[in-house]
Each structure stands twice: as structure tokens, then as C-alpha cells.
Amino acid sequence: MTIDALHLLNTRHSVPSRQLGEPAPDAATLARMLEASLRVPDHGKLAPFRILTLRGDAKLTFGAKLAELVMAKNPDLPPSKQEKERHRYDFAPLVLVVVAHIHHDSKVPEFEQNLTAGCVAYNTLLAAQSLGFGAQWLTGWATYDRDVASLLRLADNEHVVGFIHIGTPTIDTPDRDRPALADHLSEWTP
Numbered sequence: 001m002t003i004d005a006l007h008l009l010n011t012r013h014s015v016p017s018r019q020l021g022e023p024a025p026d027a028a029t030l031a032r033m034l035e036a037s038l039r040v041p042d043h044g045k046l047a048p049f050r051i052l053t054l055r056g057d058a059k060l061t062f063g064a065k066l067a068e069l070v071m072a073k074n075p076d077l078p079p080s081k082q083e084k085e086r087h088r089y090d091f092a093p094l095v096l097v098v099v100a101h102i103h104h105d106s107k108v109p110e111f112e113q114n115l116t117a118g119c120v121a122y123n124t125l126l127a128a129q130s131l132g133f134g135a136q137w138l139t140g141w142a143t144y145d146r147d148v149a150s151l152l153r154l155a156d157n158e159h160v161v162g163f164i165h166i167g168t169p170t171i172d173t174p175d176r177d178r179p180a181l182a183d184h185l186s187e188w189t190p
């Protein structure tokens with residue numbers, strides 16, 4: 001069990017959303033994946049997260065509305081960038097919106113609640129890969145835009161943590177160079 005988990009961590013990599021196609025996880029597989037995703041460390045057991053699914057026509061409509069919004073906000077956007085915006089949601093058959101639901105009345109700092117919601121997003125990447133799917137965590141301007149939050153019907157105490165694009169990899173994604181442990185580990189001494 002330990003070896004399998006380490007193997008997953010050691011081989012985890014994103015698959016760019018443009019390289020994700022059908023099929024997406026079916027309903028039972030998605031439920032299995034997301035039940036695992038929600039098992040996150042959670043100070044105060046606040047469960048400060050929720051997940052929205054975007055698929056089919058709703059996903060395409062969401063993508064089209066984002067493209068309209070970005071064009072309205074940036075009328076001088078170069079055509080190549082407009083094209084990119086228009087097609088962002090066309091590829092992966094499933095997009096999960098991981099939302100942080102912040103409990104402002106809690107003693108637990110907002111930062112920690114965000115970390116917990118981020119763990120849900122990360123677990124989702126791991127769960128997807130462990131079941132043979134590919135996934136990519138994307139943010140971009142839409143994550144931080146309150147018009148997009150309204151489109152998603154988020155409450156004032158909610159914000160997007162990320163859009164997790166999920167599907168079946170259409171090509172093998174080469175791994176990238178990984179940080180060397182020695183560059184990121186040191187021993188503190190008094």
C-alpha cells in the first residue's frame with residue numbers, strides 16, 4: 001500500500017487540457033474519485049470547500065461566457081489570445097471547479113481554509129491519475145474575477161481555487177524536470 005502511494009506521487013504529472021479527450025470518468029467513478037479527494041487535512045473540520053461539475057453543453061456555454069467576459073474586459077486582446085479564450089473549455093470532457101467556502105466566523109485563519117481547499121484540488125489530480133485519467137489544474141484570470149464567481153453562483157464567502165480539467169490523455173505527456181530535493185531541504189540549527 002505504501003509503495004503504491006509513493007509510486008503515484010513519484011509519477012504524478014499533469015496532462016495539458018488540450019491533450020485530454022473522451023471518456024471522462026463515469027458517474028460512479030467520479031463519485032469514487034471525489035470521495036477520496038475530500039479526505040483532506042482540515043483544521044477545525046470546517047469542510048471549507050465544494051465542487052461544481054461542468055460538462056457537456058453547460059461546460060461549452062461556460063467557456064463561451066468566459067470568452068465574452070474576457071473580450072468585454074479587454075477589447076484589445078490580440079486575436080490569437082481571443083481564440084485561446086474561445087476554446088479553453090472545448091477539450092477536456094469534464095471540468096471540476098474546486099471552490100473554497102470560507103468560514104469567516106471561525107478562528108481558523110482563512111489561509112488555512114484555502115490550503116484545505118487546495119488539498120481537495122490536489123487530491124483530485126492524484127485520484128484521477130490513479131484511475132487512469134489525466135488532469136490539469138488551471139486558474140488564470142477567471143479564478144479571481146467576481147463576474148465569473150457570479151456566473152458560477154458563488155456566495156460572497158466563496159472563491160474558485162482552480163478549474164480541474166479531466167479526461168483521457170490523447171498522447172503521452174513527457175515528464176518535466178523536477179525540483180532537486182537538495183535545493184529545497186536544509187536543516188535548521190539554532
Ligand SMILES: Cc1cc2nc3c(=O)[nH]c(=O)nc-3n(C[C@H](O)[C@H](O)[C@H](O)COP(=O)(O)O)c2cc1C
Binds near residue numbers: 014015136137140
Ligand atoms: C494553483 C495552480 C494554478 C495553476 N494554474 C495554471 C494555469 O492557469 N495555466 C497553466 O498553464 N498552468 C497552471 N498550473 C500548473 C499546472 O497545473 C501544472 O502543475 C504544471 O503544468 C506542471 O505540471 P506538473 O503538474 O506535471 O508538475 C497551475 C498550478 C497550480 C498549483
